[in-house]
Amino acid sequence: DSVAPLRLKRIKEINPMPWYNDHTRALKLAATKMERSWKKSKLEVFGISWRERMIEYRKALKSARSAYFSKLLEENKHNPRYLFDTVAKLTRNKASTSDVSKEHSSNDFMNFFTCKIDNIREKIITMQPTTTVSRQTVHCSVPEEKFNSFTALGEEELSKLVKSSKSTTCMLDPIPTKLLKEMLPEVIDPLLNIVNSSLSLGYVPKTF
Known part of the structure; x- marks a missing residue:
């Protein structure tokens, strides 16, 4: 014990649902009460009341969650690191990340748009005018100067x-x-x- 004495460490509890307030808690308790009454009596009136209270509870929970994050973003609007971290958690989609190939580089991204521009230029050259303005045929001309370098x-x-x-x-x-x-x-x-x-x-x- 003299070498490694016993120490007490306080562990801070993290609330997984900080937007869960007294109002939503009361609605959930009321819905649970109706559910028990319906299961016990099998009366349809309790079943209808239970479903209505569950809908009300879910709406209130969704509204409380939106209000919580809106307030959180407003209070930390001058903290970009916290904002990016919060938005990343809210918009995280694990299913879509696997579809993105990690082999593509920024150079591939640039080549994609370079090829796209070349294809558009070829279409412009071969395109035949179909409209007239002031009785004169509109011709598509190829620019004399090209942007080849930076x-x-x-x-x-x-x-x-x-x-x-x-x-x-x-x-x-x-x-x-x-x-x-x-x-x-x-x-x-x-x-x-x-x-x-x-x-x-x-x-x-x-x-x-």
């Missing part, structure tokens, strides 16, 4: 973009925006190299 970014421009961005962040960000702003003088050279390499090669790293 302009390289300068250090001053990149610094301005980062500093002008909002300091809010979310759980998906690899680094908090506030920390990036503070460390910008130290990381601007490799960051600029990554951005310009991506623009010149037309390739987006998978980590992006």
